[in-house]
Amino acid sequence: MTDVVASRIGLPKLSSLARFTFVDVILWALRLAVVIVVVGGTIGTLLKGRYAAAQWFDLVMFGLTIGSVYALIALGYTMVYGVLRLINFAHGDITMTGAFAGYFLASSFDRSGLLDRSPILAMAGILALAIVTSTTIAVLTERIAYRPFRHVRGFAPLICAIGVSFFLEQTFRGLFGPSIRSYPDPKWQRAAIDVLGFSVPRVDIIVIALAVVAMLVLYVIIQRTKMGTAMRAVSEDTDAAAMMGVDVNKVVVFTFALGGAMAGIAGVFYAFVFKQVYFFMGFTPGIKAFGAAVLGGIGSVPGAMIGGFFLGLVESVGPALFLDGIGIPAPYQLRDLIAFTLLIMVLIFRPHGILGERMAKKRA
Amino acid sequence: MFRYRSLRPWTYGALAVAALAAAPIADAKETKGPVTDDIGVIVIPKGAPIQIGGYWVLSGADTALGTDQKRAVEIAIKDIGGKLVGHPIKFNAEDSLCNAEGGQTAATKLAANPNTVIVIGPSCSSEATPGAPILWKAGITSIGTSPTAPALTAPDRKPEYNGFVRTAYSDIDQGANDAKYVYEVLKAKKIVTVHDGSPYAQQLATVMAANFKKLGGTVLSAEAVAPTDVDMHPLLTRVATEKPDVLYFPIFVAAAGQIIRQAADIPGLKGVRLLGSSALMAPDLIEAARDAVVGFRFTYPDVSPEAQGKGYPKFVEEYKKMFGEGPIAGYHANAYDGAQLAFKAIEKVAKTDKSGNTYIGKKALRDAVFATKFDGISGPIACDKYGECAQFKPAVYEYTNADPKTFKIGVNPKKIWP
CATH class of the missing domain: 3.40.50.2300 (Response regulator)
Structure with missing residues (x-):
């Protein structure tokens, strides 16, 4: 019984304590060090009182905003991995294609004044075009580049995915030039909204709210529709699903389409918050979203959502909360270090990610 | 008797370090045609092009910074009629992305071409920091056109930067x-x-x-x-x-x-x-x-015209004519002067034999770059012994x-x- 409890919380079984190795000691020392930094830093920062409540609230909102974008991108990684066991490294670039498509429409809406006159209609149009573009490219990518590798073992599919990533980046560079372009900045997006007595830029609220809606819709599609059920079946066991009459090809295309749609939405949101669009823009958020997908438990849809928000929050709040208190100067240059150290820590405690284990159990 | 087994691992390491430190000076003395040079001689056969390398940031958010300088070098090539010491100029420009990886890749590519005579660029210090030593290891002198990090021309700079000068000021x-x-x-x-x-x-x-x-x-x-x-x-x-x-x-x-x-x-x-x-x-x-x-x-x-050298207004006119717009960043004059410095130094040291083949000593070219003085379109150009050739006007x-x-x-x- 004790062993069961121990294994559940990530501790080694008592019976195996005798076999503690040097590496185990180092790992536990690492865990302890991180816990001390996190707890000690947090207490130190809060005692210092450097940040006012409004600033903490801002940091949380910034984290949720970027986190919602990570979550949307992470969904594409996790769904494709779930169905095909393929890490689609080109997914960040598919986000970029959506952002680019949205850019052209957004600029023309801005020039014609539609973006200011009817924001909802304009946003719907921009999102629709981005979704269509990203979905089309995601589906074409699957059909042309990934399907021939479907049953190939080893690294070939992964290398192919990296190739697709380069292909998309360089194609967009060739078509639209190497420079950055800027999304329009309509006043209604910048206007602040009062939330719980704190003021938040409207664009942050819109992005977080719409991202949550998109994720809920996706969750319902996966849990409640026939195609979603087929997707889950294929991700459990492709051969068994095929034998039960599931058209695996159709399911895979559907998965890429869903992932592409989420990437299109993420691309537009990302560009509306951070404005700059260029051919290489998908790379960094893509890598981070992949981290978020792994953190949440790759293959798990709710895991990707949680992972995305977690990563965004840690990036935004972490440096100020953990490092300011222990007197580390310029903590924000360690932003990625903190985020990915915590990612590693979570994976040390839960090797399958935050929600990964539950899925593994279900499969068993 | 010498037995290779008696060499300890650290001896190999020390030998490797010594060999690297000595490069490119190490026993590369070469005589070709009428030219003898300590680190090698480039031969340009009659009618073959003289190859000038260049590396700048040509993509991403800082495109304008590098493109502006590349254009200035193109104008300089046009201004001397596209020919140097009797050979048509072939200008090989690489995109070095304004980061260390890009600088390293571009410099390696240029250094791998045995016909690269000299390199103009880069635009960013992050490119020059790994790029300049790679080029100098191949005996190629490089002329930075806007990397301004102090370390690049500091008195304590490492020997691998000996082949680097810049026509931009120090930060x-x-x-x-x-x-x-x-x-x-x-x-x-x-x-x-x-x-x-x-x-x-x-x-x-x-x-x-x-x-x-x-x-x-x-x-x-x-x-x-x-x-x-x-x-x-x-x-x-x-x-x-x-x-x-x-x-x-x-x-x-x-x-x-x-x-x-x-x-x-x-x-x-x-x-x-x-x-x-x-x-x-x-x-x-x-x-x-x-x-x-x-x-x-x-x-x-x-960079106002009155603060620049004499030929600057004419250069801007030429720029507009060739590219259909005015300068798109601020270091074009430095790049133009970098190209001029390269051309003047090559003219000084290149020797042509009776059959029309041209020979350029690599070390002689490096020394000529350091010794060349002229009034450029960005101001007076004269290199000190650490490769700083320009003056700063705030x-x-x-x-x-x-x-x-x-x-x-x-x-x-x-x-x-x-």
């Missing part, structure tokens, strides 16, 4: 000037600096901070971002808690654009003066920051319009100081 001067401007003109007493980890930004921010402290100011913190960071809100929220008078960020276009835009979202930064530096003279910055760019100031060398510019099409040096941004 030792830029940093001292920036500190003076902030302390004496803006009357700021407390500042926060932000760099992006690149040699240029890191060294300039450090030099500026040291000078600012010397003048009596306080540096509240030295922050850092990554050049690819997009979410600056958390950093700026932290900066706001320190209540500085000036936020000084000598970084590149993409990240600077984000800081300029997002600073407006942080209530605690109202009234804090933002100040950038010499990587931000580009239409892309207007595109990146849009409305927030109006009123944004940055320190820069004085200025501050301010953007006046949020439309990238209105970019015109001297108008948007306009010079506001001195």
Whole structure:
């Protein structure tokens, strides 16, 4: 019984304590060090009182905003991995294609004044075009580049995915030039909204709210529709699903389409918050979203959502909360270090990610 | 008797280090045709092109910085009739991305071409830091056209930089000037600096901070971002808690654009003066920051026509004729002078035999570059023994319009100081 409890919380079984190795000691020392930094830093920062409540609230909102974008991108990684066991490294670039498509429409809406006159209609149009573009490219990518590798073992599919990533980046560079372009900045997006007595830029609220809606819709599609059920079946066991009459090809295309749609939405949101669009823009958020997908438990849809928000929050709040208190100067240059150290820590405690284990159990 | 087994691992290591340190001087003495040179001779057969290399940032947010310099070199080639010492010029320009990986790749590619005579560029210190040693190891002299990090031409620079000179100034001067401007003109007493980890930004921010402290100011913190960071809100929220008078960020276009835009979202930064530096003279910055760019100031060398050399107005006319627009960044004159320096040095040392083949000694070319003096379109060019060939003339510019099409040096941004 004790062993069961121990294994559940990530501790080694008592019976195996005798076999503690040097590496185990180092790992536990690492865990302890991180816990001390996190707890000690947090207490130190809060005692210092450097940040006012409004600033903490801002940091949380910034984290949720970027986190919602990570979550949307992470969904594409996790769904494709779930169905095909393929890490689609080109997914960040598919986000970029959506952002680019949205850019052209957004600029023309801005020039014609539609973006200011009817924001909802304009946003719907921009999102629709981005979704269509990203979905089309995601589906074409699957059909042309990934399907021939479907049953190939080893690294070939992964290398192919990296190739697709380069292909998309360089194609967009060739078509639209190497420079950055800027999304329009309509006043209604910048206007602040009062939330719980704190003021938040409207664009942050819109992005977080719409991202949550998109994720809920996706969750319902996966849990409640026939195609979603087929997707889950294929991700459990492709051969068994095929034998039960599931058209695996159709399911895979559907998965890429869903992932592409989420990437299109993420691309537009990302560009509306951070404005700059260029051919290489998908790379960094893509890598981070992949981290978020792994953190949440790759293959798990709710895991990707949680992972995305977690990563965004840690990036935004972490440096100020953990490092300011222990007197580390310029903590924000360690932003990625903190985020990915915590990612590693979570994976040390839960090797399958935050929600990964539950899925593994279900499969068993 | 010598037995190889008696050599210990450290001996191999020491030998390898010695061999690397000695390069490119190590036993590469060569005689070809009429030329003998300590590190090698390049032979250009009759009728074959003379190959000039170049590497600059030609893609991404800082495209304008590098493209502007590449264009200036193209004008210089055109101005000498496309021919040098009797051979047509072949100009091989590489994109070095304004980062270390790009600089390393571009330099390796240029160094791998045995016919590369000399290299002009790069634009960024992060490219020159790995790139210049790679080129010099192959015996190729390189002329930086806008990398300004002090270490590149410092008296204690390492021997692998011996083949590097620059026709741009050192940030030792830029940093001292920036500190003076902030302390004496803006009357700021407390500042926060932000760099992006690149040699240029890191060294300039450090030099500026040291000078600012010397003048009596306080540096509240030295922050850092990554050049690819997009979410600056958390950093700026932290900066706001320190209540500085000036936020000084000598970084590149993409990240600077984000800081300029997002600073407006942080209530605690109202009234804090933002100040950038010499990587931000580009239409892309207007595109990146849009409305927030109006009123944004940055320190820069004085590039107004009156501060430049004699041939500058003619050069600008030529630029417009060839590319259909005025200069798109600020270091074209330095690049033009870099090309002139290369051509003059090649003319000095190249020897042609009776059959029309040309021979250029690599070490002789390096020495000729260091010894060549002339009045360039950016001002007098004369290299000291550490490869610093240009002088610094300080200025501050301010953007006046949020439309990238209105970019015109001297108008948007306009010079506001001195």
